[in-house]
Amino acid sequence: MAKRVIALVTAGLAAASFGLSVTSAAGATPEAKPADGLKLIKTKTSLLGKHYWYQQTFKGLPVVNGYYAKHVTKSGAVQIADGRDAVPADLDVSAKVPSATAAKSANAVVGARARSAEPNKNLNSTPAATSTTQQLAVIGGPNARLVWNVTSRSTEGVSRSLVDAKTGTVVESKVISDNADGRGIVFDPNPVVSERDESLTDQDDANTDELFPAHKSVILRNLAGNGKLEGSYVNIAKAKGGLAQSADNRFLYYRDDDRFEQVMAYYQVNQTQEYIHSLGFSDVNNESQDFEINTYNGDNSFYDPSKDTITMGEGGVDDAEDAEVIWHEYGHAIQDDIVPGYGESLEAGSIGEGFGDYWAVTMSVPVSRNFDLPCVMDWDATSYTSTEPHCLRRTDTGKTTDDVVGEVHDDGEIWSNALWDIHKALGRTKANKVILEGTFFYAPDTSFADAARVTVQAARLLYGKATAAKVTEAFQARKIL
Ligand SMILES: [Ca+2]
Ligand SMILES: [Ca+2]
Ligand SMILES: [Ca+2]
Ligand SMILES: [Ca+2]
Ligand SMILES: [Zn+2]
The missing domain is CATH 3.10.450 (Nuclear Transport Factor 2; Chain: A,)
Structure with a gap:
């Protein structure tokens, strides 16, 4: 290992000794020179002086963990921290393994x-x-x-x-990241589905006996470990009542506590990103997505592309109590990330809504035990629908392009139905690979037909003609192709 030597050098000597080819007095044997170069990587200023950090290099390549620091105080005193490792001068630096x-x-x-x-x-x-x-x-x-x-x-x-x-x-x-796991309590995906009970109601955000069993204890992965709900894929940036904080990453709240919805957004988006990574995609909104929770008192949630922020409303059932609302909004963030300026036409907007609904449904599949899968936002919809099942929209309406009305959410049901049929024909994994891959080829103002064609193309290139034919059929059934 490296010699971690701190040497005190006088100001006069320092002036003569430092440059990019500094050699260490300590640690080097004649046949193993410590380095052929030091590369300045960072300069920091503190109350007492300046701190120069160098990366040790060998034939132009970084030496792992090899460092060298020069601390220069205002009085001119210099301290050296030499963490270089000796490297044999004849070490061959051409790789054999690709x-x-x-x-x-x-x-x-x-x-x-x-x-x-x-x-x-x-x-x-x-x-x-x-x-x-x-x-x-x-x-x-x-x-x-x-x-x-x-x-x-x-x-x-x-x-x-x-x-x-x-x-x-x-x-x-x-x-090497200091990511931490935490604990949380969530609904998964929502109480209507997990309890298989269409009679549940909000009761003004009370933690009633009927809703208590819907709370599920989960691990919160990929937290940054700063005691907040911030991590690799989600950042709860703003929330009514203040941000949830826990020094030991235990975020245990029930639904009547406004922090419950913050945990929901964190957990459910992290789940969706882990799933997207499992499909092989590492560049689909691969960032800590900002959320604002319960900061809008209408019964609506929205994605704001100008701020790249998702706002979850608290009207009726708090929107973030239903993972399907979170996943729908996250669907917009996904499309905006993949296609800059996405949604510049009525049909592109309808595809956006349809994809969001579909994404909510496909994310619900593993946790729904087949309970009315095509029903979108089963729990949130109990506040504003009187017929059962309670659904804001569905992915199996049977609508075709003959039913276009010119409203993005309504027309989105044409698109979500096509995606849901692809899901059934190909299975969840293949369908989502095809659908996400296809999105990379969308234009910001795409039409139903163009988006369908690039989705078919993705199916053909990923899985071949037979699979592409099934995808084509799904779009033909909606009179999109
Ligand atoms: Ca709540
Ligand atoms: Ca984003
Ligand atoms: Ca609501
Ligand atoms: Ca559902
Ligand atoms: Zn939407």
Whole structure:
């Protein structure tokens, strides 16, 4: 390992000694020079002076964990912290293993560890690790070697793996993000579905005996660990009554506490992003999406593309008490992320609403035990519908383009019905891969027909002609193609 030496150097000497080719007095043996270069990576200013941080490099490649810092006080005194590792001068820096192979090996190790850390060990619910970067680097010290430094994402957060670039062996793999798991209580997806009971009502946000059993205890993954509901995929930025806070990440509230809805948004969006990653997509609104919870007192929620923020209303049933409302709005955020300026035509807007409804339904499938799957927002709708089942909209209305009325939510039912038929024909995984992949080819002002064509194209390229034919059929049934 590196020698972590702090040396005090006088001001006069420092002026002569520092530059980009500093050599250390300590730690280097003649045949193993510490470095051929130091690269300045950061300069910090404190009350007492300046702090220069250098990355150790070898033949232009970073040396993993090799650092060098120079602290210069205002009086001119210089302190050196030398954390360089010795690297043999003849170390070969040409990789034998391709970066993609290294990424695969690293992801296998990261994925296996993430699965074993999963509380219920449900293999299907744990997304595979996906790698984000692979860079050549050098490890110094007694086991000096050339490595691929692979950064991967998994349910554990961000991991760094070092893969020997000559042999392909994973030398080291560890979680480097300080993501934390927390605890929360949620509805999943909502009380009507989980309790299979269409007679449940809001009762002015009371925690009634009927609604109590719908509360479910869950793990909140990918939290940043700052005691707030902020993490890799969700950031509760604003909330009525203030942001939920817990030093030990225990966010345990029932529905009559306004913080319950904050936990709902965090949990349900994290679920959806883990699912999207499990499909192999690492660039679908892959960011900490801002939410504002209960800050709008109408019975409506909305996605604001100008601020990239989702606002959840509190009219009737608090909207964030129904995961299907959250997932619908998140559907808008997904489309806006994939297609800049999305929704610039009536049909594009209708596709947006239809996709949001579909996304709510497909996300509900694993937690609904088949309870009226095509019904959208079963719980929120109890506030404003009198007939049972309570649904804001459905994905199985049978509408076709003959039924277009020129209102995006109504016409969205044509699109959501097509997507739901694709879901039934292809199965959930294939259907969602095809539908998300197709979205990458949308124009901001796409038409039903154009969006359908690129979805068919995605099906053909991903799965072949037979699958594409099933997708075509689903659009033809809606008279879209
Ligand atoms: Ca509530
Ligand atoms: Ca976003
Ligand atoms: Ca509502
Ligand atoms: Ca539903
Ligand atoms: Zn909408």
